[in-house]
Each structure stands twice: as C-alpha cells, then as structure tokens.
Amino acid sequence: MVTWNVATAEPPEDVTSLLQLDVQPPTDLYVIGLQEVNATPVRFISDLIVEDSWSHVFMDTLAPRGFVKVTSVRMQGLLLLIFAKQVHLPFIRNIQSTYTRTGIFGYWGNKGGVSVRFSFYGHMVCFVNCHLAAHMNNALQRVDEFEYILDTQDFDHADTPHVLDHKVVFWFGDLNFRIADHGLHFLRSSINGGRLNLLWNKDQLTMMKSKEPFLQEFDEGPLNFKPTYKFDRNSDTYDTSGKKRKPAWTDRILWRIKPKTLPSEDDDERASTSGDDGYDDYPIMVTQDKYTSDMTYGVSDHKPVIATFSVELRKCFDTPLVHVSPEGVWSADHDALLNYTVQEDFMSSTWDWIGLYKVGFKSPSDYETFVWVREDDLPETNEVIQLTVDKDDIPLLGGQYVLGYYSTNMQSIIGLSANFQVSMYSCVIFLHEYYTSNPEEVEPK
Template sequence: MSTGRFRSGGRDKCRMHMVTWNVATAEPPEDITSLLQLDVQPPTDLYVIGLQEVSSSPVRFISDLLVEDSWSHVFMDTLAPRGFIKVTSVRMQGLLLLVFAKQVHLPYIRDIQTTYTRTGIFGYWGNKGGVSVRFSFYGHMVCFLNCHLAAHMNYALQRVDEFEYILETQDFDISESPNVLDHKVVFWFGDLNFRIADHGLHFLRSSINSGRLNLLWSKDQLLMMKKKEAFLQEFEEGPLNFKPTYKFARNSDTYDTSSPKTWFGFNGKKRKPAWTDRILWRIKPKDLPSEDDEKASTCTDDGQDEYPIMVTQDKYTSDMSYGVSDHKPVIATFSLELRKCFDTPMVHISPVGVWSADQDAVLTYTVQEDFMSSTWDWIGLYKVGFKSASDYETFVWVRENELPETNEVIQISVDKDEIPLLGGQYVLGYYSTNMQSILGLSSNFQILESKRAVMEGLVPEGINGINK
C-alpha cells in the first residue's frame, strides 16, 4: 500500500466500498458513477460488488461463461480507467461477486479462492445460495460471501437455516482458514430476503413517509433472528437509516404494493416494503485463536496487537437514483485498519533497456520470497489501465525447465513480434497459477513507437520522433 496518507498510529488504513444489488435480470445502466462514488475522498482502495438475479437463462448463462457478462463489463470499463483491476470474480447462475483493487495492492492480495453453494430448487439450480471469495490481504485472511436466500414473509427460519448450511458447506484449500468463519474478517451481504413482520401496510407507509424508520426495526426479521441465534449475533450491522429497498415499481421511487403472483394466480396479500438487501460483517472472536491470529500478532511492530485488523463502517445507505430493478442498491463503505504482515512483493520485475517492436526486448525477475511457484507461472505485458490479470497484450512463461532460487536474477527475452507497434505506457506482472494472483508488478514504463508502425501505415511519418 502506498500508505503515507493511510498510516494511523502504526497501522495502515484502507478504504473499501461495497455494493449489494438484486438487479432482477435487468441490463446495467449506462452510468454507475454515483453507485461507485468514484470521486469520494479519501479515495477507495477496494471495491466489492455482489449482485443477485443477474440474467441467467440457460442460453444467456452459457454465453456469459464464454465472455464476461454485461454487468462485469460495465464495472470493469468504469473502474479500469481509474486504476482498478478486477482481482477475481465468481458466478453461480444469477449470483455474481466481483472484487476490484487499486493496482498498487495487487501483489499483496494472495491465495485467492472462490466457491459457491446452491440452495434453491433442491440445490440443483443456482437461483438461490451463496458465492464467496477469500484471500489474504497484506497477510490478513478476509472472506466475502454474497447470498440470495429464500423469499417470502413466512420463511425467516428457512433463511437462517440456508445461511447456516452455506457456512457449513463452503470450504477452502487453505490450512489457516479452511472455512468461512475461520477468516479474520467475514463480510456477509446480498438479498437476504428478511421482511418486516406484523406491521400492516398502512403503518409501514406512514413510518417510511414520515422518516420514522426506527419504528420498524423491532419487527425486522433479521434483527429479530439475531436475538435468538448466537452465531448471528457475531455479525455486526450499521443502523437501517435508509428506506427499505424492496419492492419498487421499476424506474420510479414508488413502492410496488401490488399482490404477487404465485403458480396459482395472485395470493391476495399485497407486497410490503422490506430491508431485504443487507451488508453485515464479523470479526473473528478473540476466544477462537487460529494460526492466522498467531502469524498476524508476530508480524506487528510490538507483537502485542490484540486486533491485527479493525473494521469501521463509515457509511450504510441505499442509492434511490437507480430504477432498472425492483430493488434499490445498498452501499456500505468501510475503513480497514491493519498492521501489514509484509510490504515487499514476492517477485520483483523490471524491463531492461529500451522496449520497442523494432527489436527483441529483455526483462528480469527475482523471486524475493519463497512460494509454491510453478513452471505454469507467466509474466504478462499489460497496458496501463488494464482490467484484469487476463487482460494482457502478450505474455512469456517463466523459466520452463527449473524453478528459480530465491534472489536469483532471471532474464527472459520477449520476441519483438509480440511487442505493441504503437507503444505507450505499460507494466509487467508476474502471475502465480497456484496462488491465482499477481505477485509482482514492475513500475510503469514506456514502450516506444516502432518504425514498423510507420512503414505499415499505422501512424503518419514524423510522429513522436520516428523517421524524422
């Protein structure tokens, strides 16, 4: 973390922006600027976006497996010019979870793994369930779990059972944190589908219109279930000081209180507004020590850090300006204060000399810390503003025959035919197949425009000092 502006009392502070939105099979809006609050100060470091009911008809779902879905595209296209790279994503039918990070953080996001659990229609079709992403962030284990739980007023207990089932069944190939609740911090969010019980429609409308939302909290099913279920009490949530986010008439700020359809027609009960869309978090209790806790405490300055990572919620609200869905998106921003367990990338990479497509280029890399490297690891050439680890211009395999020793300087040649003719600002990144992450990035560097670009008529002669 380039952390001069973040350092706070021996810790580093990172800002995270989270969104949960049931998009009700709609296509994304053209402008998601206010949803992401792109110009907020201090600037954001991590974006975590959880969507539910992304269009997932069989034909559409298969096509989205071949290319990025339209929602991923709009987030990547919006965030990449701001220097955010997609760290990873996971999709299960209509559930989609995306994680983006500022480029400077990429080498410190390691051991990325994803998984999912189906709960809907006997578990065979992923219309309900949970998708999760876990990784180590500067040495601290974090997990993000995006859920879509059972609908309808009378299924509060089933929703809790489904969440418990998701927690029990999701596991990771990581010895320090094999289960969701083993992580130091867990963020649980999504269309959790909890409703407001008992109150009639007139009382709900009156309370919402007068801004007396606190009158509804005691009958919010999630808050009620937290009083009964010990494991839910470990999850924190900010106050519900925003209007219930379900159910709206599309393209309006008016609640849709029509009667919902069932397989047998209308059921006669009008829909009532509810806080179905929620964002909660859990810090691992101190009385459940783990290997991760021991590692975290030994990597601090004084070895006495009780909480190697602290979470503060700065904002919890909804954005009423979006109308493509019958749900409004919910936004939460957090400050993560942590003591970094390391601040040196595992791999150091540098371009050597001048790069242009007129001659073969050379790069060097050095493994600075032992890790489970592989001959399937590769080094990508990325244009500055790239969208994800797979968004490279070209790549070269690391040394094929044997893995390098720590601190050994390895030199690799890049064929001139693989180098962009028009040049520009680029960066090199070492991608680890085992850790599913970029472990080292070079500084940004200039690739010169090639003389071949002029010869092939791609640019006029005399531009940028070529062939003057």
C-alpha cells in the same frame, strides 16, 4: 461494497453514483455482489465464454481509474466481483472462490451463496454474497440456509478451511428478511414520515439475531435508509401491482471480526507470549463509514445498497514475492528483455507467467502478450532470471505499460513492475512511384 438484486435487468450506462467514485479518501477495494443476473440458459452459456454485461460495465468504469478486477465468481444469477487498486495487487494472495446451492433442494443455483477469500497484506478476509429464500414466513429457513452455507463451504488452506475461520468476514446480498407483523398502511406511513425507527424491532434479521448466537457475531450499521424492496421499476414508488408487496430491508451488508479464542490450560504458557492467530502482533479493525441505498437507480424492483468501510491493519508484509522490471528500451523494432527475481520462497509453478499490460488494464487476463517463466528448473531465491519477449508481440503503437508476474497457484498477480514506456514502432515509407511517374511535380498532392 455494493449489493443489488438486479432482477435480470441490463446494467445502467452510468454507475458513477453507485460506485461512489468521488468519495474521499479514495477507495482501495470494491466488492460488488449482484443477485438475479440474467441467467437464462442461452445467456448463461454465453456469459461463460465472455464476460457478462454487468462485469463489463464495472470494468469499463473502474479500469481507467486504476482498478483491476482481482477475481469473480458466478453461480447462475449470483455474481461476486472484487476490484483493487493496482498498487495492492502483489499483496492480494491465495485467492479462492466457491459456491453453495440452496434452491430446489440444493440442485438449482437460483438461491445460495458465492464466496471469495484471499490474504490481504497477510490478513485472511472472506466475502459471502447470498440470495436466500423469499417470502414473509421463511425467516427461519433463511437462517438455516445461511448456516448451511457456512458449514459446507471449504477452502484449501490449513489455517482457514471454513468461512468463519477468516479474520474478517463480510456477509451481504438479498438476504430476503422482511418486516413482520406491521400492516402495509403502517409501513408506508412510517417510511413516508421518516419514522424508520418504528420498524426496526420487527425487522426479521434483527429479531433472528436476538435468538441465534452465531448471528450475534455479525455487526450491521443502523437502517437509516428506506427499505429497498419492492419498487415499481424506473420509479421510487413502492409496489403498486396487484400483489402490493410490503416494503422490506431485504438487501443488507454485515461484517464479522473473528472473536479471540480463550486459551486452554495447556495453552497458557504459549498464550502468554503470543496473541491468538497473531492478533496482538498484527491487529485489524473495521469501521463502517457509510451505510445507505441509492434510490436513483430504477432498472430493478430492488434499490442497491452501498457501504463504505475503513479497514485499519498492520501489514504482515510489504514486499512483493517477485520483483519484475523491464530491461533497456522496449519497442517493436527489436526483441525486448525483462528481469525477474523471487524475493521470498513460495509455491511457484512452471505454469506461472509474466504478462505485459497496458496501464489501465481490466484484469489479470487482459494482457497484450506474455512469456512463461523458466520451463524446467524453478528459480532460487534472489536469482536474477532474464527472459526475452519477441518483437512481433510488442505493441506497435507503444504507450505506458507494466509487467506483472502471475502465480497459477495463488491465482493472482504477485509482482508488478513500475510503469514504463514502450516506444512507438519506427518505419520509413519511400514514396517512389509517384515521383517516378510525375517528375514535373515539386510537391506531392
């Protein structure tokens, strides 16, 4: 996970360090939350038409390594991106996103929260990227804003209509909590001397957690990295401007495991035979392995914060809803065939489609071509359906490809074929004119 207030800057060319690309064991999911992405009116409108520059740099970096952008949500300067290894795509379902404005009485989207939720192997998880009110004296307002975001964000799912109904919630962003009471000299000398522990008890978020029960349900790793705000750009020097802002841990990543609810007297009999929401049958455990910042990036006056987590879970299912496979040899010489089979009943739609993707594709919309599923009757479970792909839509140069079944209702790819080869288009060019006009030549020049 990454959170970074980018202060309207353009992305750096290299995000290798930011994404911890060489970490072991390999990453399965990337969750990237940005704040203050350039949202001038002209720029924001253009970003609605094409991907913004930050999304591009992350997709261009991660796609060659087998990561696909699952989804994203944007509210002016707030941007949340989710990437997953291709192998996980059929098990990420029921994707929904929403947003809440809190800036300027809730009418302006410069502050607030954007969220993405989905089912991951049957476990409901939610990610909330926030940019809360600024300034030292607004700690209580920041708590109120977060509580407002939690109260107002709704999802179209009976079991998890609100953020805190999800089994795991990650809360992160520029939360803007400051370090209270201490003067600038003491702050900087403590940081330069590596005595960060002297500042922890005056961190406003830590102080608020001691007062607000709902905040106490969120866990956070130790703040063993330097405060990430505020720096002179393109340096690791804290603010030297006339304002001389005090350093603070404004950029944070927290998480929450849904607490078990105590059964009522009426539920005693049911509770004795099954765990709450399947916790006993399908447990999940989250462990933070790393919580740090990367001081090498200087495009913003904030430094990015990075956290890596190990999520241990028992899969509620491990079979894709749809099985998809190519039939025979694929090339642009002739029409191609594919088969798909619904393996488990789900809310399918005649707007569902199957895309042909080049291996290393960036997102579900990054297909070479697609075909609609059956236009009239939806298939029965285990019924084999065969579809035709027109030869004119098949890539001439061939290569390694994969087929993906996209569910409109779930907003995700719920079935993937194995990688397969599309053969290069074969053609013969008859060099007639040259030899007709130059019969004395033995070899062409």
